[in-house]
Amino acid sequence: MDLALAPETLARWQFGITTVYHFLFVPLTISLAALTAGLQTAWVRTEKEKYLRATKFWGKLFLINIAMGVVTGIVQEFQFGMNWSDYSRFVGDIFGAPLAFEALIAFFFESTFIGLWIFGWDKLPKKIHLACIWMVSIGTILSAYFILAANSWMQHPVGYKIDKAKGRAELTDFWAVLTQNTALSQAFHTLSAAFLTGGAFMVGIAAYHLARKKHIREMKTSLRLGLVTVVIAGLLTAISGDTLGKVMFKQQPMKMAAAEALWDGQKPAPFSIFAYGDVEKGHNTVAIEIPGLLSFLADDDFTSYVPGINDVNKAEQQKFGPGDYRPNIPVAFWGFRWMIGFGMFSFAIGLAGLWLTRKKFMLPKHLRVGEDEVPHLVLFKNKALSPKLTPWYWRIATWTLAFPLIANSWGWIFTEMGRQPWVVYGVLQTRHAVSPGVSQGEVLTSMIVFTSLYAILAVVEVKLLAKYVKAGPPELTEADLNPPTKIGGDTRDADKPMAFSY
């Protein structure tokens, strides 16, 4: 059998493809649920029509996204059993529990209330209808937490013992699994990154419309909401990333050494901006470094010792027996940089945008023509430069929506591949986790089927998104402005068309 097409390799590729694809939708779902809920709250409180129109606009894009998130999530749950049955046998006692919690607590919540929200516009009083979207938002966050707790256990197993007779790991402390610092910091980091993603999505689309001077009232509101979200979430992502990094230096020194292409331990250790190395010989041929920064990132101390790849590999060989315990180092190194780079860039654009549009687009009143005019961005007090700067900012800001998506994908590739050859760090190696009874042909078939299906759906999804983005916020109808006052809808005209239907 060709090694390159071994079931393990194929199963890993399939897991990577389906997971990264699924995670294009998850962060948007999490953040857009909350942002849509925020806009709807603003409508319920102020009754300003622009908020309702914005709610309907972002809500529609949210729904197009969540559909894909939900259906690709089904594959995630079942492929553990299909491709990784020995993994499922070995860790099911522990790993299955957070999955079951996710299903019973979060999925039911999310999917039931999303149905109520979509179809409830003319069936529920407006405060109850509003509560539904908040329920959806809570569901998405809970769901993320349980799945991240499960993943964190794979990164740093706690609260378990090995039952040698049964040949499996058994849970001894579920609370430890749910609340260990890996889970907490990973959830903090992933959730802030999710809001960075949704904020950038909003900024990008709002900038697109503002550049064309369309739907100005809703888009100004959305732009500011998006920018504030990007900046706050960006800050939190950086802080939580630092926390998570420090946890990882302690728990998975190999992953972090690989992320830095730090071959041999150093005191103090430098942060590498660029590195090109020789994996076989175990050293870098080219490296551009900032002295002491890595020590600081690992330990909050510019002079501390950080072990290198070769050191950790030796230590693990002594602990776990002969073998190569190094992950794919170029992937870890560049994955880490692309994650940080694209994330930081999005944050920078958000910060610039917030500065440039400060004080409600601080264009002096006498220079404005009408209320619906797109103001020029404010650059200090230079009124001559502003009109030139504005179109450039809109262009860059439109592209921002893609950057956090790229950062998220590389973040997952880094965190999952950086743990190799382990599937559960220090406990179970990936090669022992695949399904022994599943053939190369079967895995290949499912990989081709999922990949092509996902590719087709990606085209459909992006086209639909583009259509609804271009269409802009909908016009409001009489029914939109007069929500029912009792549950189940008003009886006054039972035969009127439904406000929403498939």
Next chain:
Amino acid sequence: MQLHDVWFVLIAVLWTGYFFLEGFDFGVGILTKLLARNRPERRVLINTIGPVWDGNEVWLLTAGGATFAAFPEWYATLFSGFYLPLLVILVCLIIRGVAFEYRAKRPEEDWQRNWETAIFWTSLIPAFLWGVAFGNIVRGVKIDQHFEYVGSLGDLFNPYALLGGLVTLTLFTFHGAVFTALKTVGDIRVRARKLALWVGLVTAVVALGFLLWTQAHSGNGKSLVALLVAVVALVAALVANQLGREGWAFALSGVTIVASVAMLFLSLFPNVMPSTLNGDWSLTVTNASSSPYTLKIMTWLAAIATPLVVLYQGWTYWVFRKRIGTQHIAPDAAAGAAH
């Protein structure tokens, strides 16, 4: 009763809930081709399940997650063993979910017709394959001493399992027809009732055959009671349907599903997946289950969460309790602008 027995029951309950709920939305999906005559009628059908199908599907995800947590060996053997049929089911569920959500997002007739065709096939195929899967679970499959499935794909498509597939297909279609009669007004309601009669009669024949075969193969006293309940409920559902008592007809077609699934699980216990190669290699509630500690945590979870789920899902059905008909479909709604 030990915890792994409790979890056997709970997993049976989750599958029963799944087949009861998604059973009728699969059925409605199939009726989009069998019953609906034009675009507004297809739209009425899809709208009857619009607010609830997603919540229904979560019963499957929960059954899967709970099996993973409570019976990891069962989960591993089942999903790696039934690899390709499961792949087909997953592909169907993906396309089906997208079809519901995306169908009305463009006004073009071609676009909508394609998604309608997708809804029909992706409802029909899983409705059939779930019966095949459960037929094989009850009958037993080739499992070796390492609890690995060693049979082939062809082994899964044996006459008994195929008959099981026909049962779920016809029973879900009947359940869906009765549900449609309950949820619609006008012409479509009358035709749904007529169709329910014919589908119900076919269901009665195949279901009786399959359940008697099951009883003869692996039945016991309890499963016989469940069998009788299923048969009586199905006949009563047909009678209620003829009398125009649609609520009763739906409740009774639901009882048929509950009793049939209960019968399968009763004839299975204490096995969860018998081996046809050697009885000692069968997966049972004891050798496939998680540790008592995990089961205890999960039991707490189920005890608190399940009543809540039933409560708020029930509330959803109450909110959307009104019947709908073609008059509720806005003439311009097809243009996608109305929502």
